[in-house]
Amino acid sequence: MAEKKLGLKEKYQLMTRGLDWETTYQPMDKVFPYDKYEGIKIKDWDKWEDPFRLTMDAYWKYQAEKERKLYAILDSFSQNNGQLNISDARYLTALKIWMQGITPAEYNSHRGFCMVGRQFRGAGARVACQMQALDELRHAQTQIHAFSHYNKHFGGFHQAMHMRDRAWYLSIPKSFFEDAMTAGPFEFVTSISFAFEYVLTNLLFMPFVSGAAYNGDMATTTFGFSAQSDESRHMTLGLEVVKFVLEQHEDNVPIMQRYIDKWFWRGYRLLALVGVMMDYMLPRKVMSWAEAWGIYWEENGTALFNDLARYGIKPPKYHEIATAEKNHITHQAWAVFYTACPATGFHAWLPQEYELDWLSEKYGSTFDRYYRPRFAEFARIEREGGRFYTNRLPLVCQTCQVPDFFTEVDNPMKQSIRQYEWQGMKYNFCSDGCRDIFAHEPEKFCQAYIPPQQIYQGNAGGARTLPEYAAWLKCEFGKDSGEYYTSEDYARWKAMHGGNDTTPSSAAA
C-alpha cells in the first residue's frame, strides 16, 4: 500500500476532531447541561476554527522549553539577590497588588477555563479552553515563584493569600472573575477571552511587564516575556469565540452585544488599578495611563470594532465615558490609596517632584488644575510632621466594587453617584455603566460581598477601626501597610544600598 502524505493542517484536524461523538446512552443535553441556557444558538460546532492548532505533544515541547529558560533565570535572580537591581523599593507596591489581586485572578481564570473546557459540547472549543486552563495555571504558579524571592526581603507579600478573599480593594478583581465564572460558558469566554484578553490585554500587560523592565525587575520581566506567546494564543481564542458565535445565528448578536457592553465596562473599571500602577507606582515611567488608553483603546479598539461592525456589533456602551475619564481616574485613585493605605497590604507615598512634573506634562488639561493642589496640601501636612490618613473605608460601587472616587465627566468637582432601587433596597453605583449592569441582573449583583458593609456588620473579625481591620487582614502598620517613607521596606532598602536613599530623580529608565 502506498503511504499517503498528510499535510500539517489535515494531520492536526485528525488529531483533535472526530474524537467526540453524539452520545446516545445519555442525552447530549444531560452530558452538556450548561451550554444552552444563555440562549446562544450554535448550529454547527464544526465551524469552530481552532485558534491554537497545537497537538498535546507540540504543546508539551514548546512550553517545556519556555519553562526551562524561565526557571533558570528565576534561580539566578534569587541566587544573585536580583531585588537589589530594581529602581526603587516603591516599585514593589505594584508587585504586591499584583500578587494579592492578579495572581489569584490568574488562578480563577484557570478554574473558569477548566469549567468551560467541560461545558461546551464542541470538541474544538473544549480543547482550546483546556489548553488555556493549563496556561493560566502556569501563570499563577510562575508568578508566585517569581514573587517568592521578594517575599523573603519585603513586607506585603507574605499575607497575600489571606487578604485575597477579604480586603476591600481586592474585591475588585475577585468580584470581576467570580462574576465571569458564575455566568454561563459563552459569557465567561466573552468576558475573559474577548473583553479582557483581547480588547484590554495590552493595557494590563504594558504597565506590568514593561513597567518591570523599566524598573529593573528581571524576575517579572522574564515571566512576562515567557507568558507573551501564551497571551497571543489567548487573544486569538478571544476573537475566534466572538466571530464564531456571531456567525452561528443572528439571535446571538444582541446577547453578545450585551456581554461586550458589560465586560468592556467591568474590565475598564478593573483597569483603574492598573492605571494607577502606571502613573504612580512605577518610579521609572513607561507611559501614562492616558497615553496607553489612547493607543490601546482609542486607536486599536476603534479598528477592532470597525471590523466587527459587519456582524452588527457596535462599540461597547459608554466607551466615550471611559475615554473622557482618562485624564482623571488615576489621580483620584492614588489619592484614595494614599489616604487609606493603613487598611491595605502595600505602602503609598506622595509623588516626588520629578513625578509631579511628569504628571503635569502628561496631564496638562487636568493635573495642575485639580490634582496637584490636592497633593500639595498633603505635602504641607507632611512638612508639619503629620500624615493624612482617612479614618473610614471608602464606600464602593455595588457592581465594580471600586471606591467612590469617580467624578462626573462634565464636572470633575462633582462625585459621580448613581442609585437603583430593587426590592425595596437602594444600591449605589459609580456610573451609569455599573448601574445598567446591576439593573440587568439585580438578583445576581445584590448578592455581592461588599467589604466595607461587612465591617460595619461585624463580619471582619469584629474590627471597628481601620487598624483593627488591617490586623484582621494580617497587615501590620509600618511593615505591610501605611506610609512608604517611614516603613520597614524603605529602611531595609536603604540598608541594602549602604544607607543611601536611591529614590530616582527622573522618570526616564
Added chain:
Amino acid sequence: MSIDIKTANIEPVRLTFDHLEARIGKGKSATRYQEAVHDFQMTQNFHYRPTWEPEMELFDVRRTKIQLDDFDALTDPRQYYYGPYTIQRAKQQDNADSNFALIEKRKLFATMSGEWTDKIRRLIVPLRHVEWGANTNNTYLSGYGYGAPFTSAALMHAMDRLGIAQYLTRLALAVNGQDPVILDEGKALWLDDPLWQPLRRLVEDAMVQKDWFELHVLQNLLQDSQLVPLAFVHFDEAVGATGNVAFTLGTEFMREWFNESSRWVDATIKTASSAKPENRQLLNDWVALWWPRVQEAVAPLVLAAFGAEASAVSGALTAALNLRLGKLGLEAVA
C-alpha cells in the same frame, strides 16, 4: 576541594509565605511544588452563586460526599506543577517521536501480520474515544473538584488523556499507511459494534456523574486499572510475542504514563480513605457499585483479544486491581 565564591549575603526577613508557614512550620523554606499548589483556590466570601448551579457556592465542598478537613491534603506524590509536568512530558514526547520515526522509517507495521493489524483496528483504534471520555471526565474533576492540589493534577491528567488519544491517532495512521479512513472505521465500531457498546454506555454514564470523587474512582481507578493494562500491557505482550515491536514502540508513552500517574490516583484515594471511616465506607460502596459495570464493559474486549486465554488475562487484571485496593485500605473486588 571546592571553589569559594563570595556573593553579597542579605539575610531574609522570612523564608516563605504565611499560608505555607502554617502548613510546614516556622523557619522552613517551602518547595516550589508547595508554593505552586497550596491555598490557591478561594474558599470564602464568594460574591455570587453560579447561575448554572445556584444551590452551590462557586467552589463548594458539597460537590462530593467525601469529607476532608483539608482538601489540600490531596497532594500529588509526583509533585507536579506546570514546569516539572511539561518538562517530563516533553522528554517523553521526544522519545515517542523517535519511536514513531523508527516505525515509519522501517515500515514496521507493513511487516506485521494481518491478524494483528486487524486486532489493532478492532480493539485498539476505538480507544481514542475512550481517552476522549477520560479527558472529558478529568476536565470535570479539574473544574468542579475542590482544592488546587487535586484540581491542578486533574487538569494535567485530562491533558494526558488528550495526548494519549492523539498518540493512538498517530498509531492508527501508521498502521494504515497514513490513510485516515481507519479512524472513521474505528469510530463506527465505537458507535455501533456490539462489542463496544457496554463500554460506551459506561463512558457516557460516567460523563453525567456529579460527585467528582466518585467519578475519580470510577474513571481513574476502576476503568483505567482494567483498560489501560489490557491494551498497553497484555495486548502489547501478545503482539510483541510475534516478534514485531511496532506496537510496543508506539505505546511506550502509555505504559510509562500509567505507572507514573497511578501513584497520583492511589495517593489521593488513600488520603481520602484513611481520613475518615465514612470516606472508606463510601469508597467501598462506589467500588462495589461500579465494578460490575466495568467488568461488563471490559470482558467482551478481553475475550475478543485473547480468546481461550481471556480468563487468565481477566484474572491478572482483577488481581492487579485488588493489590492496589488493598494498599488503599479498601475491600477487594470479586
